[in-house]
Amino acid sequence: xxxxxxxxxxxxxxxxxxxxxxxxxxxxxxxxxxxxxxxxxxxxxxxxxxxxxxxxxxxxxxxxxxxxxxxxxxxxxxxxxxxxxxxxxxxxxxxxxxxxxxxxxxxxxxxxxxxxxxxxxxxxxxxxxxxxxxxxxxxxxxxxxxxxxxxxxxxxxxxxxxxxxxxxxxxxxxxxxxxxxxxxxxxxxxxxxxxxxxxxxxxxxxxxxxxxxxxxxxxxxxxxxxxxxxxxxxxxxxxxxxxxxxxxxxxxxxxxxxxxxxxxxxxxxxxxxxxxxxxxxxxxxxxxxxxxxxxxxxxxxxxxxxxxxxxxxxxxxxxxxxxxxxxxxxxxxxxxxxxxxxxxxxxxxxxxxxxxxxxx
Amino acid sequence: xxxxxxxxxxxxxxxxxxxxxxxxxxxxxxxxxxxxxxxxxxxxxxxxxxxxxxxxxxxxxxxxxxxxxxxxxxxxxxxxxxxxxxxxxxxxxxxxxxxxxxxxxxxxxxxxxxxxxxxxxxxxxxxxxxxxxxxxxxxxxxxxxxxxxxxxxxxxxxxx
Amino acid sequence: xxxxxxxxxxxxxxxxxxxxxxxxxxxxxxxxxxxxxxxxxxxxxxxxxxxxxxxxxxxxxxxxxxxxxxxxxxxxxxxxxxxxxxxxxxxxxxxxxxxxxxxxxxxxxxxxxxxxxxxxxxxxxxxxxxxxxxxxxxxxxxxxxxxxxxxxxxxxxxxxxxxxxxxxxxxxxxxxxxxxxxxxxxxxxxxxxxxxxxxxxxxxxxxxxxxxxxxxxxxxxxxxxxxxxxxxxxxxxxxxxxxxxxxxxxxxxxxxxxxxxxxxxxxxxxxxxxxxxxxxxxxxxxxxxxxxxxxxxxxxxxxxxxxxxxxxxxxxxxxxxxxxxxxxxxxxxxxxxxxxxxxxxxxxxxxxxxxxxxxxxxxxxxxxxxxxxxxxxxxxxxxxxxxxxxxxxxxxxxxxxxxxxxxxxxxxxxxxxxxxxxxxxxxxxxxxxxxxxxxxxxxxxxxxxxxxxxxxxxxxxxxxxxxx
Numbered sequence: 001x002x003x004x005x006x007x008x009x010x011x012x013x014x015x016x017x018x019x020x021x022x023x024x025x026x027x028x029x030x031x032x033x034x035x036x037x038x039x040x041x042x043x044x045x046x047x048x049x050x051x052x053x054x055x056x057x058x059x060x061x062x063x064x065x066x067x068x069x070x071x072x073x074x075x076x077x078x079x080x081x082x083x084x085x086x087x088x089x090x091x092x093x094x095x096x097x098x099x100x101x102x103x104x105x106x107x108x109x110x111x112x113x114x115x116x117x118x119x120x121x122x123x124x125x126x127x128x129x130x131x132x133x134x135x136x137x138x139x140x141x142x143x144x145x146x147x148x149x150x151x152x153x154x155x156x157x158x159x160x161x162x163x164x165x166x167x168x169x170x171x172x173x174x175x176x177x178x179x180x181x182x183x184x185x186x187x188x189x190x191x192x193x194x195x196x197x198x199x200x201x202x203x204x205x206x207x208x209x210x211x212x213x214x215x216x217x218x219x220x221x222x223x224x225x226x227x228x229x230x231x232x233x234x235x236x237x238x239x240x241x242x243x244x245x246x247x248x249x250x251x252x253x254x255x256x257x258x259x260x261x262x263x264x265x266x267x268x269x270x271x272x273x274x275x276x277x278x279x280x281x282x283x284x285x286x287x288x289x290x291x292x293x294x295x296x297x298x299x300x301x302x303x304x305x306x307x308x309x310x311x312x313x314x315x316x317x318x319x320x321x322x323x324x325x326x327x328x329x330x331x332x333x334x335x336x337x338x339x340x341x342x343x344x345x346x347x348x349x350x351x352x353x354x355x356x357x358x359x360x
Numbered sequence: 361x362x363x364x365x366x367x368x369x370x371x372x373x374x375x376x377x378x379x380x381x382x383x384x385x386x387x388x389x390x391x392x393x394x395x396x397x398x399x400x401x402x403x404x405x406x407x408x409x410x411x412x413x414x415x416x417x418x419x420x421x422x423x424x425x426x427x428x429x430x431x432x433x434x435x436x437x438x439x440x441x442x443x444x445x446x447x448x449x450x451x452x453x454x455x456x457x458x459x460x461x462x463x464x465x466x467x468x469x470x471x472x473x474x475x476x477x478x479x480x481x482x483x484x485x486x487x488x489x490x491x492x493x494x495x496x497x498x499x500x501x502x503x504x505x506x507x508x509x510x511x512x513x514x515x516x517x518x519x520x
Numbered sequence: 521x522x523x524x525x526x527x528x529x530x531x532x533x534x535x536x537x538x539x540x541x542x543x544x545x546x547x548x549x550x551x552x553x554x555x556x557x558x559x560x561x562x563x564x565x566x567x568x569x570x571x572x573x574x575x576x577x578x579x580x581x582x583x584x585x586x587x588x589x590x591x592x593x594x595x596x597x598x599x600x601x602x603x604x605x606x607x608x609x610x611x612x613x614x615x616x617x618x619x620x621x622x623x624x625x626x627x628x629x630x631x632x633x634x635x636x637x638x639x640x641x642x643x644x645x646x647x648x649x650x651x652x653x654x655x656x657x658x659x660x661x662x663x664x665x666x667x668x669x670x671x672x673x674x675x676x677x678x679x680x681x682x683x684x685x686x687x688x689x690x691x692x693x694x695x696x697x698x699x700x701x702x703x704x705x706x707x708x709x710x711x712x713x714x715x716x717x718x719x720x721x722x723x724x725x726x727x728x729x730x731x732x733x734x735x736x737x738x739x740x741x742x743x744x745x746x747x748x749x750x751x752x753x754x755x756x757x758x759x760x761x762x763x764x765x766x767x768x769x770x771x772x773x774x775x776x777x778x779x780x781x782x783x784x785x786x787x788x789x790x791x792x793x794x795x796x797x798x799x800x801x802x803x804x805x806x807x808x809x810x811x812x813x814x815x816x817x818x819x820x821x822x823x824x825x826x827x828x829x830x831x832x833x834x835x836x837x838x839x840x841x842x843x844x845x846x847x848x849x850x851x852x853x854x855x856x857x858x859x860x861x862x863x864x865x866x867x868x869x870x871x872x873x874x875x876x877x878x879x880x881x882x883x884x885x886x887x888x889x890x891x892x893x894x895x896x897x898x899x900x901x902x903x904x905x906x907x908x909x910x911x912x913x914x915x916x917x918x919x920x921x922x923x924x925x926x927x928x929x930x931x932x933x934x935x936x937x938x939x940x941x942x943x944x945x946x947x948x949x950x951x952x953x954x955x956x957x958x959x960x961x962x963x964x965x966x967x968x969x970x971x972x973x974x975x976x977x978x979x980x981x982x983x984x985x986x987x988x
Contacts, residue, residue: 034823055402078408080405082405237816241809241813242828244805245805247805251797252801255798256794256795256798263930484949498951500930
């Protein structure tokens with residue numbers, strides 16, 4: 001009977017064509033193949049985000065009841081703690097996977113012609129994901145969320161001229177309050193998904209169109225020595241195995257280290273010691289802090305501009321790397337691009353670790 | 361890699377081999393386990409009795425008709441919105457009212473007149489029967505009190 | 521150093537042992553299982569005349585030698601250092617009972633180390649049959665070292681009636697055999713042997729995954745499938761052995777497990793439930809990944825997959841061992857010594873004459889500090905801090921693992937006192953009875969602890985002022 005249903009569907013949807021196509025499609029196989037999985041792992045965590053996020057929507061109430069509804073989800077609703085932990089943990093793991101994906105793409109030089117748009121759409125997705133993380137972090141409205149958001153919003157505030165206006169627009173008022181939650185909520189569940197999904201679709205379509213890039217060491221080999229495996233079923237099985245393992249990591253984190261809910265945010269209470277934003281904003285935060293210690297008094301503003309300007313410029317240059325290192329013919333530029341990537345990676349890691357060590 | 365012999369599309373071979381059947385059954389069983397592992401928590405999550413806070417916030421007072429008022433030395437359990445609440449009529453005629461949810465882990469507490477205390481059976485939390493203060497056991501906070509207004513025909517319980 | 525009470529911030533002294541021990545188990549169990557794997561694989565390769573297999577096995581033997589001799593041995597000694605620091609009283613009891621067991625284990629260990637070095641360095645230089653025999657000498661002596669240590673490990677959970685009846689009389693060593701062959705000895709030995717065999721397969725998969733599947737498809741397929749088979753006994757027999765193990769654990773020690781099971785339906789998981797679930801989930805994934813990739817598509821089984829399986833094996837091992845440790849709560853030696861080193865028989869005395877005056881785990885400086893504080897305003901806080909160090913810190917930290925500051929946050933002085941009173945009374949209906957030792961000491965000492973804990977959590981003065 002199963003076959004009859006399949007035939008019926010195939011006649012109308014052309015399923016067999018898709019399978020045939022997927023069987024014909026190949027994925028390069030070499031010693032760096034491991035890094036191909038990170039895009040898929042990010043996608044997996046994104047799917048977990050969507051599903052767990054929808055489930056959380058069933059109970060979450062933005063506005064003045066925000067804290068109470070999250071408290072209810074965490075402590076009263078059956079398995080609510082698990083859904084919430086899965087959402088928070090997969091958000092963090094997704095950002096981690098995205099960073100690994102970005103750097104592996106960078107070092108494989110997969111941004112080169114003709115994959116520039118894959119690089120740019122990917123960077124946009126990373127940026128949007130970080131905004132997702134930032135807006136979602138406030139929603140429980142506990143003490144930590146409140147102050148971390150407050151600290152985070154200090155960043156745009158320092159922008160010359162427009163800073164204060166932008167911050168107030170985002171906050172929906174001069175202070176973080178229930179209007180802010182409302183705005184962050186609409187950003188988190190409506191605006192960002194609307195932006196995200198088409199760009200993700202474009203990104204995936206581009207990956208399919210151009211195929212996987214191969215690292216230079218592979219490209220240097222003669223055609224006959226290069227290997228590939230069929231996308232279906234071989235690569236897909238391997239990919240699914242990675243998803244299963246990612247699911248395990250998520251399950252371990254969510255059940256062994258369930259996300260806590262602190263006391264309700266109180267704007268009158270003093271900020272807890274060592275408050276800082278989430279880890280993926282730590283490098284920027286730390287850079288500003290260090291510059292703030294170097295430039296004091298009247299020069300403080302110089303330090304802030306230097307920090308924000310530096311990160312903005314760095315981001316723009318990072319995005320423009322395909323124009324500098326556009327093909328493998330120029331060995332010097334290719335080498336320089338690798339050094340730039342290493343510098344960025346080490347810089348981000350040092351600042352982040354420094355931020356955490358410095359805090360405690 | 362000669363997996364040809366398991367190819368179901370092999371012509372002239374009707375049905376499936378036993379080995380293939382076992383594999384398929386195994387895969388289906390594993391799939392069913394995963395479906396259950398995801399489905400059950402999600403079902404429980406969605407089926408949880410949710411208390412709507414908006415609804416609760418809308419209620420500011422609950423009237424209790426005279427005839428329902430408990431005799432001296434006993435207590436009445438009722439719902440304030442959706443929250444279990446306890447009205448205690450003391451021997452001396454005074455009345456006090458508390459939120460009846462233990463501040464430790466949320467079990468419903470009970471009045472024990474012979475022990476002269478409010479007690480939570482879950483982990484042995486004990487509260488003072490006059491003030492609602494936590495006097496023994498794990499509870500971190502006192503029970504939230506409500507205002508009690510006594511009129512001729514009814515008792516009015518209000519948010520304090 | 522702040523011996524004898526080891527103050528490890530954030531993670532607590534327990535996790536120093538935990539971290540080292542989990543890694544040690546992953547390596548040491550491999551050292552045993554791999555001991556069987558190597559001569560068996562070598563014999564198979566010789567029988568079938570497979571020279572390509574021999575190359576792989578030799579590579580595996582080198583990896584094995586480095587991993588087990590260096591990391592296995594070093595972490596084993598590290599466990600000694602850490603348990604001696606974290607639980608001197610418990611370690612002392614074990615040594616007093618089992619010093620000969622350790623001496624015997626040391627002999628097997630020496631034979632094991634020697635045999636493994638001889639095995640690797642005589643590769644291809646001596647007669648094949650003799651070489652395989654050396655491999656077997658290694659395997660058997662390695663396994664015998666587990667057989668010995670297993671008795672000491674299981675003793676802590678189930679010391680057995682015979683030993684407990686003489687505990688504290690000075691005649692404990694007379695019951696050496698009863699204590700060593702305690703109720704959970706055999707199921708635990710079976711469980712650990714199965715885990716050894718499975719881990720031999722997991723680590724062999726790591727080596728096999730590095731074979732180039734395009735150049736040598738048949739070799740890779742053969743080695744991977746044969747190695748994957750090593751996981752089979754564990755997946756078939758582990759559930760039964762585990763049932764046997766639980767059957768031998770006394771009812772009273774299973775209370776935590778039952779509490780965990782009774783709450784699963786509504787999703788309020790206890791720590792034991794969570795660890796149990798992690799074991800189940802990771803084991804299921806290992807089975808799925810090994811079957812679908814290693815067995816079905818050996819060529820595609822890459823190093824990344826092998827590392828992932830290894831990671832899952834680590835998670836499964838860690839959660840199982842953690843769960844086993846949880847079952848022992850609130851004791852370090854069941855029904856004899858509580859996790860903070862207080863013996864059950866000492867409780868009465870400490871309550872009457874004072875904990876701080878009688879405990880031997882107080883340094884001279886600390887005693888001097890206590891004496892100095894007598895009569896001053898600080899006395900109670902100093903008493904409290906020493907009580908905290910002596911009785912709480914075996915399991916709790918101030919801010920990190922099981923943090924007091926977080927657990928007691930928002931409580932006032934009196935409600936902390938309520939909890940301490942429950943811990944002190946230690947009655948059977950107390951919610952803490954099943955997993956926390958009784959709090960011992962005189963009323964003054966407990967008040968000191970109350971003051972000290974309240975100092976930790978009390979709100980900052982300006983907030984109090986604002987609230988008034």
